[in-house]
Amino acid sequence: MLKDDHSMKDVKARAGEALRRALEKVPVLQIEGIEPEAVSGDWEPDLIARLLVNGQRHLLICEYKSNGQPRYARSALLELRNYIAERAPEATPVFIAPYISPAVRRLCEEKDVSYLDLEGNARIAFGSVFIERMVADKPxxxxxxxxxxxxxxxxxxxxxxxxxxxxxxxxxxxxxxxxxxxxxxxxxxxxxxxxxxxxxxxxxxxxxxxxxxxxxxxxxYTAPPGERLRFYTHLHGSTFEDAARTALRADDAPRRAAFASFSAAQWLSPYGRTGTHYFFADEDGLRKLQAALKLAPATKGENVVITVPKDTGLFADTIEPAPGAVCTSPVQTYLDLTIAGERGAEAADHLRKEKLSWPQ
The missing domain is CATH 1.10.10.10 (Winged helix-like DNA-binding domain superfamily/Winged helix DNA-binding domain)
Known part of the structure; x- marks a missing residue:
């Protein structure tokens, strides 16, 4: 229940208005009243809506939570279901919150509780009444x-x-x-x-x-902020690989550079080669890669892309599946692949199945 009297009245009023707007659109339904319940020692719903549906009286028992996250929703659903079972078995429970995520909507449906949020998402079902509305954008x-x-x-x-x-x-x-x-x-x-x-x-x-x-x-997810630099190298095949691994092999901590995106995926869970090699590097790592790979700046036709990220925490989360083959972690590689176009999305799905599957 809501504690502060003034804010409680305010949010109950907003919740009641949102409920009224949703119900008014149903032709067979008349609203006799939507009333806030007085706070008592025992649990009481925040609102009770008294309705006439085709001449038959029906109650909606409503609980409002200022946070609609699953943790809070679950307790509200339990309170509603207990109240209905003990006090109003014919009534319909309704969970109301500022925003109810798709995960919580599914939870409400599993528990047979109707829901409404102040963003406009709603699913209220009882008897011959069925109201469902989805708003595309998250608030x-x-x-x-x-x-x-x-x-x-x-x-x-x-x-x-x-x-x-x-x-x-x-x-x-x-x-x-x-x-x-x-x-x-x-x-x-x-x-x-x-x-x-x-x-x-x-x-x-x-x-x-x-x-x-x-x-x-x-x-x-969006690409880590930083400078994205494009280069060309005439090294290729095993010559490129050996030079890169020598440059990445860090005898001194912390890490300075790592294979990223498609290049990391080649070591973690090979799916399909690309003609471009990808790295994350700090300034020192960048200099080592430039020297080892004989990189020349390229305005077009690049075959090496190095991102110098502002977030140096990326270098704390690397793995080394082979000596010198320092790669961004499976999680980071997966995220970067998901924003790398259609081929990236396919490689990301493959990597997730291979490296990021957890017991249910």
Whole structure:
């Protein structure tokens, strides 16, 4: 239930208006009233809508949550179903929130609970009444929240967790390994738990839905900011490969450069060759690659592309499947392939099946 009296009345009014607008479009239905319930010691719904449908009375029992993430939705659905079972078995439960994601919509349908959000998504079904409306765009606040979960600092935490998705992590461990502050790790933890992509166990934080997390990351992923440089080299075949591996072999930590995108995929899960070689490198790594591969700047006809990313955390998440073959991790390689056009999408799907399949 909502705690603050003033804000409670305000959001109940907004939720009631949204519900009224949805119901008014149904010709067979008359709205007798949509009333907020008084707060008492016991759980009570936030709104009760009293309706006449073809002359028959019907109740909608509604619960509003200011956060529609799965963690909060699940508790609201349980409260609604318990109330209906004990107090109003003929009524229809309705979950209302500012925004209800597709995952939570599916959860509502599984639990046989109708839903409505303030963005305009709705599915209200009872008797002869069926209202369904989908709005294509995520609200700005939801997009912003998701973006923040995948920004470089947060991404460093996610990469660590996805390396060992079955492991339970203490916040302090994640902070130490990822090099990210305790406060930031705690924010990531909250975001993952709210979306039910992770759960808190006695031993720590465990990824419960790594696939759903990776899907969301893929859907909001954009190329890492940085300078994208194009070069031409006359080296090819094993001569190029040997020179690249020599340059990438890092006797001194930290890593300075790595195969990326299609070039990393060739080592991790070969799918199809391209004529262009891809790398991430910092300034030192760039100089080593330029010297080792005899690179000349190219305005067209390039066969080597090196990105100098602003996010140096990418170099902390590399693997070396063969000596000197330093590659971006399977997760990073997968994400980069998904934005590399049609052939990239195919290579990404292949890599995911081979390297990023987790037990359900």
């Amino acid at each position: 700005v606040a939801e997009q912003r929240e998701l973006k923040s979960l995948f920004r470089p600092k947060s991404a460093q935490v996610l990469r660590v967790m996805l390396r060992e998705p079955g492991r339970a992590w203490r916040v302090t461990e994640l902070s130490t390994i990822s090099g990210v502050s305790l406060g930031h790790v705690s924010n990531v933890r909250t975001g993952l738990i709210n979306r039910e992509w992770a759960r808190a166990s006695e031993d720590g934080l465990v990824l419960s839905e790594p696939d759903a997390l990776l899907d969301a990351w893929r859907d909001s």
